[in-house]
Amino acid sequence: MSRRGAIKYVLASAFLAAVGAISAYILTRKPEKSQDHSARLPPGQAEVKAFQALSISQVPDIGGKEWAFEAYGEVDNPFTLSWDQFLQLPKTIDVSDFHCVTGWTKLDNAWEGVQFEEIMKLVRPRANAKYVTIECYGTPLYTTSLPIEDLLREDVLFAYGLDGKPVPPGLGGPLRLVVPHKYAYKSAKWVRRVKFTETQELGFWETRGYSNTADPWTNDRYG
Numbered sequence: 425m426s427r428r429g430a431i432k433y434v435l436a437s438a439f440l441a442a443v444g445a446i447s448a449y450i451l452t453r454k455p456e457k458s459q460d461h462s463a464r465l466p467p468g469q470a471e472v473k474a475f476q477a478l479s480i481s482q483v484p485d486i487g488g489k490e491w492a493f494e495a496y497g498e499v500d501n502p503f504t505l506s507w508d509q510f511l512q513l514p515k516t517i518d519v520s521d522f523h524c525v526t527g528w529t530k531l532d533n534a535w536e537g538v539q540f541e542e543i544m545k546l547v548r549p550r551a552n553a554k555y556v557t558i559e560c561y562g563t564p565l566y567t568t569s570l571p572i573e574d575l576l577r578e579d580v581l582f583a584y585g586l587d588g589k590p591v592p593p594g595l596g597g598p599l600r601l602v603v604p605h606k607y608a609y610k611s612a613k614w615v616r617r618v619k620f621t622e623t624q625e626l627g628f629w630e631t632r633g634y635s636n637t638a639d640p641w642t643n644d645r646y647g
């Protein structure tokens with residue numbers, strides 16, 4: 425083979441090898457995966473891209489001046505905080521998922537607010553206090569309740585921020601509870617008062633057939 429022939433031969437082989445490799449890549453590559461969130465969806469839940477603002481009441485009209493956060497019941501130091509005082513409490517940002525018992529899940533919500541732990545430090549519950557009832561602004565009165573130990577998880581917040589903005593009024597602003605490891609009816613909107621009790625008071629949905637334990641991961645929807 426002439427020198428020129430040899431060069432042509434090498435170039436042609438390289439070209440064919442490259443075409444082969446590119447075709448093999450195109451034929452075998454997987455389609456672009458949209459993110460698979462199925463492992464983060466509890467049984468019977470489907471992902472939604474926006475919250476569905478579900479409430480038994482209209483958005484309550486709470487003037488900024490009148491707004492107060494109250495903690496009372498089986499405690500040594502009952503207290504009331506104004507909005508400005510509440511904002512002085514140590515704050516946290518936590519990203520969590522939100523599961524409504526009607527079947528929708530909204531993933532990756534960046535809540536900003538105050539951990540329940542901070543309220544505990546201030547209020548100093550008595551030894552007999554085992555549960556907390558959350559009482560909301562709005563008519564009819566919405567309540568829900570939880571054992572204190574569920575509220576002490578670090579992702580449980582009294583939240584005033586969502587994704588870098590104030591929690592919108594329809595989603596519970598100015599202040600809502602967020603309890604990511606329970607169905608969303610435990611995440612009380614428009615929080616007004618927290619009452620420490622020795623025995624558990626069942627909340628609005630819990631007295632109407634919904635589970636008091638409300639664990640999304642065990643499909644624990646009905647009481």
Ligand SMILES: Nc1nc2c(c(=O)[nH]1)N[C@H]1C(S)=C(S)[C@@H](COP(=O)(O)O)O[C@H]1N2
Pocket residue numbers: 475476477478479480481524525560561562566594595596608609610611612613614
């Ligand atoms: N005050 C109050 N909080 C509430 C409710 C309500 O009716 N009133 N509904 C609960 C239920 S059933 C759900 S699913 C969530 C809905 O929260 P969202 O409006 O932010 O989606 O709020 C919970 N907190």
Ligand SMILES: [Mo]
Pocket residue numbers: 478524525526608609
């Ligand atoms: Mo819900």
